[in-house]
Structure formats: C-alpha cells, structure tokens
Amino acid sequence: MRVLAIQHIDCEPLGSLETALMDAGATVDYLRPLAGDTLPATLAPWDAAVILGGPMSVYDGGLSSLEGEVRLVREAVETGTPLLGICLGSQVIAHAGGGRVYAGEVREAGWSQVELTAAAAGDPLFGGLPRRLRVFQLHGDTFELPRGAVRLAGNEHYPNQAFRLGDCVYGLQFHLEVTPALVREWADFYRDYIAGAAGSPDVLAELEARCAALAPAAARAAAVLLGRDGQA
Numbered sequence: 001m002r003v004l005a006i007q008h009i010d011c012e013p014l015g016s017l018e019t020a021l022m023d024a025g026a027t028v029d030y031l032r033p034l035a036g037d038t039l040p041a042t043l044a045p046w047d048a049a050v051i052l053g054g055p056m057s058v059y060d061g062g063l064s065s066l067e068g069e070v071r072l073v074r075e076a077v078e079t080g081t082p083l084l085g086i087c088l089g090s091q092v093i094a095h096a097g098g099g100r101v102y103a104g105e106v107r108e109a110g111w112s113q114v115e116l117t118a119a120a121a122g123d124p125l126f127g128g129l130p131r132r133l134r135v136f137q138l139h140g141d142t143f144e145l146p147r148g149a150v151r152l153a154g155n156e157h158y159p160n161q162a163f164r165l166g167d168c169v170y171g172l173q174f175h176l177e178v179t180p181a182l183v184r185e186w187a188d189f190y191r192d193y194i195a196g197a198a199g200s201p202d203v204l205a206e207l208e209a210r211c212a213a214l215a216p217a218a219a220r221a222a223a224v225l226l227g228r229d230g231q232a
Contacts, residue, residue, distance in 0.1 A: 001026040004046040006069065008034055008054030008088060011189050015177035017050065033065035043075055048082040051089030053175065055190075057141055058091045058101040070096040077166035087139055090163075090171030097146020097165050106157045108137035109190070109197035114161045114174060120152040123164060135161075135174035138186060138194070142173070 003026050005014050014021070014028065021028055029046070031037045043049055051069060056062035063069075073096035076083035085093040091101045114133050120126035133153070142158050145151055146165055153162035161173045178186075187194060 001047045002045065003028050004040070004043065004049040005030050006039070006049070006051045006065075006072075006089070007032050008052060008056060008063070008065075011182075011185050012053045012087075013182075014050065014052065015175075015179050015182050017177045033068070039065055039068035039072065043072055043079070043081050043083075046081075049076065049084075051083070051085040051092055053087030053089060053138070055193075056088060057103075058088070058095050059103075059141075063088070063092070066092065066095070073097075073169065076169050080167050082168040083170070085169075085171040086177065087173060087175060090173050091141060091143050093165055093169060093171040094143035094146055094149075094160075094163075097149060099144040099146040099149070101141060101143040104140055104142040104158060107140040107193075107197035108157060109139075109194040110137060111135070112137050112155060112174075114153040114155045116153050116162075117151050119150050120162075123150070123152055124168075125164075125170060126152050126162070135176060136178045136183065137174050138190065139173060140197070 001021075001024070003021055005018075005028055007013060007030050013030075018028055026047075031039065033039055049072065051073070054063075058066060069092050073083060073085070073093050075081065077097070083093075085091075095101050111134060114135055116126060116129060116131050116133065120129070143160060145160055145163055148165070150164045151160060151162075152164060152170075155161055158173065163171050165171070
C-alpha cells in the first residue's frame with residue numbers, strides 16, 4: 001500500500017500512524033506544500049491519503065494549498081479512496097463538503113476525552129472502539145458537519161470531533177498520532193498557545209507527566225483504525 005501524507009508544518013508528521021503504516025508494509029510519501037511541493041493532480045498513484053494538522057486556519061486564507069487539498073478530498077469522496085484528515089485536515093474535509101469552518105469559543109489543548117456516538121458502533125473504522133477515548137487536543141477552530149456526513153465522536157466543548165464523509169473519508173479534530181516525543185515538541189513549539197488555553201503554565205508540566213501513560217493508548221487506537229478494512 002502506498003500512502004500520501006500532506007504535511008503542513010515540520011512538527012506535525014504522521015507520528016505513531018507512520019509506525020503503524022510501516023508495520024503493515026505500507027510506504028509513505030510526504031508532500032509539503034508550504035515548503036514548495038506541488039500537490040498532485042490526482043490521488044490515483046496512491047492507495048490512501050492523510051491530510052495532517054497545522055496552526056493555519058481554513059477560513060482566513062492562512063492555508064495557501066487549500067484549493068488543491070479540497071480538490072483531492074472531493075476526488076477521494078467520489079472515487080472511494082481512503083482519506084484521513086487530522087485536526088486542520090479534518091477542517092479541510094469539512095470545508096470541501098460544504099461545512100462552515102470557524103473559530104470556536106473554547107481552546108482545547110492537552111489530554112481530554114471524547115465520546116463516540118451511536119453511529120460509531122456500526123462504523124467500519126470506529127466500530128468496536130471504546131465508547132470513551134482519551135485523546136490529545138490542540139485546536140481552537142471547529143466546523144459544521146458537511147451535508148451527508150456521519151458524526152462519530154464529540155465532547156462537551158465541541159460536538160463534532162470525528163466524522164465520516166462518503167464511504168471512507170474521515171475527519172478527526174483530535175490527535176491520535178501523538179507520541180511522547182511529539183508531545184514534548186508541541187509543548188515547546190506551541191507553549192504560549194497551550195498555556196493560554198489552560199490559563200495556567202502548570203498544563204505544560206502536566207502534558208509530559210501524563211504522556212507516558214496516555215500516548216501509547218492513543219497510538220493503539222490509531223493502529224486499530226488503520227487496520228480496519230485496509231483503510232487509512
């Protein structure tokens with residue numbers, strides 16, 4: 001299996017998802033549009049694709065590659081090509097499907113819990129996962145679900161934390177790909193953002209303290225999702 005990974009910023013790679021993909025025998029082709037890489041005209045050379053996160057916003061012109069990414073998302077929906085969007089990537093998918101992306105009222109940063117919906121129980125990827133998942137959050141934006149999308153997870157702050165569009169295009173507002181090394185890097189790179197979200201600098205110490213226990217569980221959930229039906 002050959003997977004395309006669209007990466008928006010150096011510190012947000014595939015993380016534990018790359019490990020799961022490599023263990024499954026997949027090859028990963030990174031494409032970095034903001035570093036000058038050109039988006040492909042089609043997803044045809046790849047079996048699946050992932051659109052990764054980043055600090056940009058869909059709604060304010062901060063993502064210069066938005067038009068090309070939207071085109072690829074729509075192609076994936078039409079052709080049934082497995083595609084996963086993480087954080088910013090989920091917002092691209094929502095936008096591509098006609099959902100409004102906008103600034104939320106609460107900034108989520110750090111470990112939190114999302115609850116799977118009743119629809120998730122019968123979903124090809126989410127079915128069989130625990131009803132409550134401990135995940136890593138790093139966002140202040142949110143979105144409306146596109147028409148026809150199936151809501152799969154939410155929490156008290158944001159009801160739309162995971163969804164499916166079409167047969168095999170999935171958006172995750174949260175990060176299941178985190179590793180201890182990534183959390184440490186994000187705690188440093190996004191220090192002001194994270195501290196501002198929590199209202200206390202203590203959250204930075206808490207991120208590392210809890211990472212050793214929580215990141216492996218997130219990685220296991222990510223591996224489960226990747227292992228279902230050969231989808232990304």
